[in-house]
Amino acid sequence: MRRLNSKKISFLFIAFFLITTFTTACSNSSANKVTVMGSSAMQVLAEQAGNDFHKDHPDSNIIVQGGGSGTGLSQVQAGAVEIGTSDVFAENQKGIDASKLKDYKIAVVGIIPIVNKGTGVKDLSTKQLADIFTGKITNWKQVGGKNLPITVINRSKGSGTRSTFEGLILGKQKPMKAQEQDSNGTVRKIVSSTPGTISYISAPYAKDSNIQKLSLNGIKPNEQNITTNKWQLWSYEHAYVKGKPNKMTKEFLNYLLSKKVQNNLIPQLGYISINAMKVTRDSNNQVINN
Incomplete structure (x- = not known):
């Protein structure tokens, strides 16, 4: 039987050590x-x-x-x-x-309707908001704003924010066909830069001076109103x-x-x-x- 020389033994030992270490590391990485x-x-x-x-x-x-x-x-x-x-x-x-x-x-997260600052609108009734998202109101002058067409930006299907918004605001009414966006950040960017736009985003994304947050029925979307359900969009x-x-x-x-x-x-x-x-x-x- 041929004996292994010391170099081969050392090589096999090092290889075994590296394989064992790598396997253990991978296992720990997966677990963590x-x-x-x-x-x-x-x-x-x-x-x-x-x-x-x-x-x-x-x-x-x-x-x-x-x-x-x-x-x-x-x-x-x-x-x-x-x-x-x-x-x-x-x-x-x-x-x-x-x-x-x-x-x-x-x-808990508040959901806040937002508009481009050029619309001239800061407050809507719940019915007005629903009428905008169902296509019944199409110009900002119809709700006391400027003579400017309304462009609706919706969240994509599968969005939990959209599901909550439509459930609480539209009920069983069918939303109008509108541009859809996947993320809060993209919606905020479009609304801040595009005249006449309206959408809704989660409160953590609404800290932007370039957008106008809407109140509803005179109620502001702040923490106190959310915790008591006076602001129902959450x-x-x-x-x-x-x-x-x-x-x-x-x-x-x-x-x-x-x-x-x-x-x-x-x-x-x-x-x-x-x-x-x-x-x-x-x-x-x-x-x-x-």
């Missing part, structure tokens, strides 16, 4: 990876929370992606991501079996998981619900802590006083 996908309304919060969480957990790998609430729910249901974020209850999303998902309500920011979350996912969810995030980061970014709400809302949009 948490992919968060879905609601663009929650994306700002998830990204900042992920960055802050990583400072205390250097071995964590929090990946945050948008795509819309429908995408987040379908991806977490398929087991493709660890957390699916959504502005709507899973029960209300077609093709989703909510019984297989666990819901963590992380925050939704939960849900984080859904399928089955039992792995250790790192559970730790990140606990972090999102911690005092540090709820009391500091969430209001800082323009969201509302889940603990600040004076009312709750169920999947049928029925509001209950806490």
